[in-house]
Amino acid sequence: MPRFSPQFARFRWTPGRTGRDTAPPPDISRAAALDYFNSQIAGAVEGWLGDRMWQVIDMIGEIFDERQIDGHIVEFGVHHGLFLFLLTVLRRNDEKCVAVDVFDQQDLNIDKSGNGSLAIFKSHLDNLIGPYKQYFQIVQRDTLSLDIGELNGLLGGRRAKCVSIDAGHTVHHVFSDLLLAQDVLQAGGIVAVDDFMSVHWPGVTEGFYRFMSTANRRLKPFLYFQNKLFLTTISEHATFVEMLQAKIEERYPDEVRYVRWKPVELAGERCIAFA
Numbered sequence: 404m405p406r407f408s409p410q411f412a413r414f415r416w417t418p419g420r421t422g423r424d425t426a427p428p429p430d431i432s433r434a435a436a437l438d439y440f441n442s443q444i445a446g447a448v449e450g451w452l453g454d455r456m457w458q459v460i461d462m463i464g465e466i467f468d469e470r471q472i473d474g475h476i477v478e479f480g481v482h483h484g485l486f487l488f489l490l491t492v493l494r495r496n497d498e499k500c501v502a503v504d505v506f507d508q509q510d511l512n513i514d515k516s517g518n519g520s521l522a523i524f525k526s527h528l529d530n531l532i533g534p535y536k537q538y539f540q541i542v543q544r545d546t547l548s549l550d551i552g553e554l555n556g557l558l559g560g561r562r563a564k565c566v567s568i569d570a571g572h573t574v575h576h577v578f579s580d581l582l583l584a585q586d587v588l589q590a591g592g593i594v595a596v597d598d599f600m601s602v603h604w605p606g607v608t609e610g611f612y613r614f615m616s617t618a619n620r621r622l623k624p625f626l627y628f629q630n631k632l633f634l635t636t637i638s639e640h641a642t643f644v645e646m647l648q649a650k651i652e653e654r655y656p657d658e659v660r661y662v663r664w665k666p667v668e669l670a671g672e673r674c675i676a677f678a
């Protein structure tokens with residue numbers, strides 16, 4: 404979570420701006436939802452997000468559609484909701500967006516990563532999310548106190564197609580949150596880990612590598628993009644990499660030619676890295 408990193412500067416957030424009063428119309432396409440995110444939400448919600456993250460979420464959305472991957476969307480570590488609002492473009496039908504954060508219990512934010520606020524998050528839901536608010540579930544919790552039985556209960560027994568891990572940034576938090584995420588993830592779903600390889604949050608990288616050496620690990624990384632490491636389930640990993648690589652080559656041929664997108668080996672796994 405690099406607050407003032409020049410490379411990943413705050414995503415066009417303007418202090419004091421609250422977005423427009425009118426909410427998005429129901430049942431809009433992903434393209435329209437992304438347009439709404441970029442024009443109305445990105446500049447109005449405080450947070451830390453790469454300026455091109457929406458392009459990756461768009462490609463992941465296409466892959467989900469093509470492979471018919473469904474399930475809830477979960478974020479551990481919400482702050483004011485910026486990335487979760489972007490992930491909302493992946494939501495379909497009755498899928499939920501589950502926002503897990505210590506929020507107003509900041510004494511449980513032991514490494515001071517971000518500073519969640521229930522009042523601010525709820526005001527964004529009211530002002531920016533409108534009719535889609537009904538699909539949001541707020542869970543004020545320390546993720547270290549969640550176990551898999553309780554998380555399954557919160558999800559109503561349905562799996563998640565997307566889990567964002569951005570709560571506590573210590574080795575213990577990241578390791579524990581990855582174990583929880585893999586247990587609720589849909590086959591072919593994705594997990595995004597924020598601040599991977601960040602010099603200010605070394606616990607994230609260490610937590611990831613500790614997870615990678617566990618015997619029952621069922622995820623592999625497939626993309627490192629603007630501070631986030633993306634993983635998917637082992638059996639679907641090769642297909643995911645191939646589909647994503649094809650989309651990148653189609654959409655960004657010049658950047659592929661100039662090796663901004665590069666196939667790499669990360670923790671021994673086939674991965675795409677963007678720089």
Ligand SMILES: C[S@@+](CC[C@H](N)C(=O)[O-])C[C@H]1O[C@@H](n2cnc3c(N)ncnc32)[C@H](O)[C@@H]1O
Nearest residue numbers: 404450480482486504505517519545546570571
């Ligand atoms: C880096 S911020 C999240 C940024 C957010 N994903 C965004 O898009 O802007 C980290 C968040 O994690 C929350 N947090 C810290 N430790 C936590 C824990 N143990 N359990 C749940 N949430 C935690 C903080 O309150 C803060 O809101």
